[in-house]
Amino acid sequence: MLTLRQLSYFLALAETRHFGHAAAKVHVTQPALSMQIREMEASLGMPLLERGRELRLTPAGREVAARAARVLAEVREIETMARRRTLGGxxxxxxxxxxxxxxxxxxxxxxxxxxxxxxxxxxxxxxxxxxxxxxxxxxxxxxxxxxxxxxxxxxxxxxxxxxxxxxxxxxxxxxxxxxxxxxxxxxxxxxxxxxxxxxxxxxxxxxxxxxxxxxxxxxxxxxxxxxxxxxxxxxxxxxxxxxxxxxxxxxxxxxxxxxxxxxxxxxxxxxxxxxxxxxxxxxxxxxxxxxxxxxxx
The missing domain is CATH 3.40.190.290 (D-Maltodextrin-Binding Protein; domain 2)
Structure with a gap:
């Protein structure tokens, strides 16, 4: 099952096209990020990345990145709403x-x-x-x-x-x-x-x-x-x-x-x-x- 953490890690990777830069962006180690991405691909049963000299998204990876951006934006909206409606938010x-x-x-x-x-x-x-x-x-x-x-x-x-x-x-x-x-x-x-x-x-x-x-x-x-x-x-x-x-x-x-x-x-x-x-x-x-x-x- 996909997690919000995996979606945020993958979106950072899709934006930076670099494992090290993506790991720094989400404040984790590069091995931890790589492991989450591999678990994400295994869960979906399809490759999301073309690993080589340059990192590229597969067609499925591009679609997942677009959907992940929308999902994470909705999650932030929910968190914002909850924060404002909480006393002292x-x-x-x-x-x-x-x-x-x-x-x-x-x-x-x-x-x-x-x-x-x-x-x-x-x-x-x-x-x-x-x-x-x-x-x-x-x-x-x-x-x-x-x-x-x-x-x-x-x-x-x-x-x-x-x-x-x-x-x-x-x-x-x-x-x-x-x-x-x-x-x-x-x-x-x-x-x-x-x-x-x-x-x-x-x-x-x-x-x-x-x-x-x-x-x-x-x-x-x-x-x-x-x-x-x-x-x-x-x-x-x-x-x-x-x-x-x-x-x-x-x-x-x-x-x-x-x-x-x-x-x-x-x-x-x-x-x-x-x-x-x-x-x-x-x-x-x-x-x-x-x-x-x-x-x-």
């Missing part, structure tokens, strides 16, 4: 790093839910949401996946952040537009951060067109550099109250209409978005964001 939430530190301090005290936070970039969060590792994610993306439920939360406008000298050197602060900025002065977050991609998009630039690609992993790092006069950057409104207070030498300027912005949304699977906590979380996020955005100049 927690909800696993993902947030992008350019939102989490600015919303969470005000969000958590007013939220009647026990959250466990995963902070990561958008692609990773959406993958973990689909895999059932996360119950919902807060991201800023134009993509509206057909297999997920998207609840818009708020529009987060971008301001230009610079020190006083660089701001005064701009040709026209009264008619400030992203496309008129000097890309040689633009500081960006590390590659993969959606905020960096959005900043480049509104400026009509590619990453290689900027002089200072510092690989910074946080807005706070960029704010400190900007305050020291190293360059200029885009500052989302949601971050302004925190970063302006932490870095008094920063000066902010609004862009002319239409102001560049990003749309932040709460995204969940169909099953999780139908549960009461999803609406509660969305409402608390909207209220927290509105109060924070009201503090911006």
């Amino acid at each position: 927690q909800i696993n939430i993902g947030m992008i790093p350019t939102v989490a530190p600015y919303l969470l301090p005000d969000l958590l005290p007013r939220l009647p839910l026990q959250l466990r936070l995963r902070e990561a970039q958008t692609d990773r969060l959406l993958t973990e949401l689909r895999d059932g590792v996360l119950d919902a994610v807060v991201v800023a993306t134009k993509v509206r996946p057909d297999d997920l439920v998207v609840r818009p939360l708020f529009r987060d406008r971008f301001l230009l952040a610079a020190n006083a000298a660089r701001l005064e050197a701009l040709p026209s602060v009264e008619d400030l537009r992203p496309v008129t900025l000097d890309p040689e002065q633009l500081l960006l977050l590390d590659e993969g951060h959606c905020l960096a991609d959005q900043a480049l998009e509104v400026c009509g630039l590619e990453r290689r067109g900027t002089r200072l690609d510092l690989g910074a992993s946080s807005l706070s790092t960029l704010a400190g550099l900007v305050g020291q006069g190293v360059g200029i950057t885009f500052m989302p409104e949601i971050a302004v109250p925190t970063e302006a207070a932490a870095h008094p030498s920063i000066r902010l300027a609004r862009f002319s209409a239409p102001e560049p912005a990003r749309d932040v949304a709460l995204i969940g699977r169909v099953s999780t978005a139908a549960e009461p906590w999803f609406a509660t979380l969305a409402g608390a996020l909207i209220q927290t964001a509105e109060q924070r955005l009201a503090l911006c100049p």
Whole structure:
């Protein structure tokens, strides 16, 4: 009889095509994984792998891998449901790093839910949401996946952040537009951060067109550099109250209409978005964001 352990081991092997890598992924020794796979083949009475110089799935192996993925996804859904419905159960939430530190301090005290936070970039969060590792994610993306439920939360406008000298050197602060900025002065977050991609998009630039690609992993790092006069950057409104207070030498300027912005949304699977906590979380996020955005100049 097949076991969930065997299915998870085989799925890891199907994804990595390497016994050692698969064993590391599921945190077992390679001999233990190999034994479980052989027992699985014996139980089914058919080979699932073509063992040779390169590891390949047989046609039956490909079908088993696809079905195993669906079975394990359903099992995670059951575990998630049980965890949430158990008293004191927690909800696993993902947030992008350019939102989490600015919303969470005000969000958590007013939220009647026990959250466990995963902070990561958008692609990773959406993958973990689909895999059932996360119950919902807060991201800023134009993509509206057909297999997920998207609840818009708020529009987060971008301001230009610079020190006083660089701001005064701009040709026209009264008619400030992203496309008129000097890309040689633009500081960006590390590659993969959606905020960096959005900043480049509104400026009509590619990453290689900027002089200072510092690989910074946080807005706070960029704010400190900007305050020291190293360059200029885009500052989302949601971050302004925190970063302006932490870095008094920063000066902010609004862009002319239409102001560049990003749309932040709460995204969940169909099953999780139908549960009461999803609406509660969305409402608390909207209220927290509105109060924070009201503090911006």
